[in-house]
Amino acid sequence: MNSLENFSKWLQEEGRSSGTIKTYLQIESFQKWWVAEKIADRFEPEEVTVLDLQDYKQFLVQHARNKRGGRLAAATVNKLLQVIRTYFKFLIETGVISYNPALKIKNQKIQKSHNTVRWLEDKEKIRLLRKINNPEGMKNTWHYKRNKAMVYTFLMGGLRVSELAGLIIPDLGLAKRRLTVHNGKGGKERDIPINDDLFQALSEWMEIRKESPDEIVFLSQKKGKFTLQGIEHVISKLGEQLGLEDFTPHVLRHTFCHDLIIKGYALQVVAELAGHEDLNTTRIYTMPGERETKKAVNSLSMGDSF
Incomplete structure (x- = not known):
């Protein structure tokens, strides 16, 4: 069973809905980004650093695009950051890693607008x-x-x-x-x-x-x-x-x-x-x-x- 399957099973045991689980499995996008950035053969969660996550956050803010070709909204970026926090919490609880680099990652500030x-x-x-x-x-x-x-x-x-x-x-x-x-x-x-x-x-x-x-x-x-x-x-x-x-x-x-x-x-x-x-x-x-x-x-x- 690969890490995504284990993650999905863990989410089910946490009582998460099927829709929420589908959202959290977007962690695969981060894994692919990390592999490409590190020019690695595969994703190694124990090697992910706080700096890596900060760089990924900047990638989401400055370069990632939505389906219409526009930049991601701050709320969307924050949802993806929450996916990462949850994933690394899973890795900690299952003993895959001993240090959680996602704890220091802050949300993207959302400009308040009642409109x-x-x-x-x-x-x-x-x-x-x-x-x-x-x-x-x-x-x-x-x-x-x-x-x-x-x-x-x-x-x-x-x-x-x-x-x-x-x-x-x-x-x-x-x-x-x-x-x-x-x-x-x-x-x-x-x-x-x-x-x-x-x-x-x-x-x-x-x-x-x-x-x-x-x-x-x-x-x-x-x-x-x-x-x-x-x-x-x-x-x-x-x-x-x-x-x-x-x-x-x-x-x-x-x-x-x-x-x-x-x-x-x-x-x-x-x-x-x-x-x-x-x-x-x-x-x-x-x-x-x-x-x-x-x-x-x-x-x-x-x-x-x-």
Whole structure:
């Protein structure tokens, strides 16, 4: 069994999800880079130094490219650095190496910008709710009930696309009004209370989808499991009908988090509900949106003073 297979097995034993394991196996890119840089025959983990890792970080920042040919975002660089930290932790715990060179590697600084996160403004949210709660003109009741329940699960439950796609019927505790996410980021499980609006939307959907033997909560048009792209397409199409730009499932999730912050709930509460591992992620939602800042500046107009 090679080192990557051992690493994969170790990650499984750590309770990491299949998606997380796939991400961490990107360590192979670092191994190939190291072999090329050292003009070595093979990767030797015990010979990796702090300087090697610092050089690799600079390579990621200055030379590595994403699929579109652009430079890697700081957040992407930091994810790859976390892959390295986890890999060397594995090597330490399994006795492959005795010194961990990754301990001194710091993350790339991220320039804070609230414009990178979009949530629905109040008027947009009202338009969405009016549309999704009005079945007039809807030719397919099955689709209408499903799409409405999906929107409410994002908007009132704050789920990620992958989490919604992975929901199965036992996850819906409608009697206890609690929704359980088993496939959260980092393999973590969390419970989310189901409010009245979400309860009604889910109940209506479950009533009409009950004929399907599949355990998946949200079924595709062919009555099978939804792909992530399929879910994103449904939400994007709804956004087009509403005339909303950049309308995605993540925008609905951002709206869930932002609305909770605006209502005065503590960062820790919002982080728990959203499944954030770092409070700095949740803190983004304390920043004003672009329209809020524009409204604030426009309010300073002197036009009515003359």
